[in-house]
């Protein structure tokens with residue numbers, strides 16, 4: 001057991017996780033935990049290129065070259081959070097693949113809310129809570145998981161042919177002095193000092209499985225699957241004044257009005273209404 005400060009950081013147990021997640025007819029066929037790797041996304045991208053089928057989940061205790069969105073990096077001390085990637089081959093029209101990272105964001109935020117409200121055995125992490133109390137994780141378009149204005153988790157989806165590798169980095173027990181940037185946060189900092197990460201990993205994997213299956217069953221239709229409605233409910237960007245840093249270095253200022261059927265952020269700015277498919281959003285007001 002590694003102990004940092006006053007939080008224990010027990011390891012993830014591959015066999016126990018596989019036993020909980022792999023079932024006949026289920027999405028997850030292979031669940032692996034490695035002690036250290038450069039990037040779980042890079043590892044699964046290599047498997048995808050080699051033709052591996054969907055349903056592989058790979059977690060690591062320490063990531064040394066973690067990749068982030070828009071060319072950024074993702075770093076966290078060993079066993080302080082979750083670094084996990086999932087290999088999917090969605091059988092949906094290519095235009096709907098943009099929903100995979102949004103779906104994962106909904107799954108992560110929902111799992112965090114559910115698992116910080118109640119323990120798996122029913123006990124509450126927050127004494128006196130009536131069950132509605134939990135870490136209030138929300139989404140910043142497209143898929144940052146925030147608590148207030150601070151980032152709790154990040155998601156990176158990468159296309160490899162017809163496969164999508166989707167990676168999740170979630171800060172669990174990091175202390176303030178361990179955060180990569182002051183605008184980050186962790187479950188411990190937000191009042192949910194969970195030391196065992198296994199329930200979180202199981203919860204996220206099951207949420208992804210359920211939502212992915214529902215969405216894929218209707219050819220990736222975000223309306224019919226209810227995904228768009230769930231996304232809108234959790235998305236803190238809709239209705240806000242935003243500054244969008246677009247690829248190429250330009251900026252767009254306006255009000256985020258909605259997320260359209262293609263998963264794009266619809267921004268009403270001085271030059272009219274514009275759907276944005278990629279960029280970095282800052283919540284201005």
Ligand SMILES: O=C(O)CCCC[C@@H]1SC[C@@H]2NC(=O)N[C@@H]21
Pocket residue numbers: 038039040041042063065066067068069070072074082083084085144153154155156166167168169170
């Ligand atoms: O917010 C972001 O920029 C996305 C961060 C994604 C980090 C995760 S950690 C597991 C997976 N492997 C990687 O190399 N990146 C993702």
